[in-house]
Amino acid sequence: MSSTYKIIKYLIDIGPVIIMPGLLLFIGFFSTKNVLKNLKNCLYIFLGMVGVSLLLTIFTNFFNPLINTILINSLKDYEIIDTGWMLTEIISLSSPILLYIILAVISLNLLMLFFRFTRTINIDLWSYWSFLLAGSIIYIIVEVQWISILIAVITAAITFTLSDIYAHHIETYYGIKGISNTQAHIICWAPLSNIVNAVLNKIPFIKRVHLFYDEIQYKLGFFSEPMVFGLFVGFVIGLITRYRTLMLNIGPDFLYACSSGLKLSIIMILLPRFVNLL
Structure with missing residues (x-):
């Protein structure tokens, strides 16, 4: 069983970014006659998975300061941590x-x-x-x-x-x-x-409500764009993260909030584009 564990652990350590395109490329050799098209599609999948993986890592790291701020200022003692x-x-x-x-x-x-x-x-x-x-x-x-x-x-x-x-x-x-x-x-x-x-x-008054993304986007106009939404939310998160020292270091903390908004805005722009490659 130890050898089986090592093999499976090795495959997991390689990660889906390498394994999934490689597996699809291998299956494609038997299911399609167009080898070059199969190779091109697998390369797109590889690039998409690399991009998504990088952006998700940046996205997770983006919220770490906010989570730490919440934990530090919370009145509760957190004894159990979700390690995922x-x-x-x-x-x-x-x-x-x-x-x-x-x-x-x-x-x-x-x-x-x-x-x-x-x-x-x-x-x-x-x-x-x-x-x-x-x-x-x-x-x-x-x-x-x-x-x-x-x-x-x-x-x-x-x-x-x-x-x-x-x-x-x-x-x-x-x-x-x-x-x-x-x-x-x-x-x-x-x-x-x-x-x-x-x-x-x-529920009578709820069943008549029809919310569609296209309609909401049309009504909100400029503010419905993922870039603008990410910029606003990121800016607010940046201010919350630095709220303790905001009045003492308003200049640096304001710039930090702006950079947080730009980071989240970039993530909101690039993530759908990398997903489309998949």
Whole structure:
């Protein structure tokens, strides 16, 4: 199991920026005759993922000073910290049933495809961590392998089914055909949105409200542009971050707020363009 852990850990350390374009390039050699077009598309995907990864890192670092300011000035003591992916990586990849869950989910996907219970072929290696996390947590609680693997498989089955159901929403909204979402922590929330929408449609004064992005953008005009919105929000965040010393160092702190606005404005401009490359 240690060798399996090392292999999977190595693939994760390489990251999706390299693995996903490489995997799609490999599959493209068998699914298309136009090798050069396949190579060009994979390069676009690579550039898009690099750009998105860099911008998300900048975006996360942008909010760190604000979060630190909130923590310092809060009257509460925060004893529990959400470390995000780092902790779930340790839980998922250190599980003794790691290999069994991966093999079980792959087998399930193939069986569901064979019996036409799904049309989703899960080539997203990173979506497996959701199934691994579910099975690993159950194993920590009950310490029974078959129950833990069963929970992971059930999670995967629900995910693949919902991926098929909501694939047309992705096609309609983004204009991308033949794509579904196999991230359990994302797609499994989709039915809740339908329930919330159904409840809102039962409320008389709310069900008549029709809000569309194009209409809002038209009414707000100049202020609806992502660049302007990012500039304004970033400027406000910059002022909040430096509010303690604002009156003492109004010049430097004002410039800091302006630079914060420019940073967020740049992120708001570039992020959609890199996403379009995907």
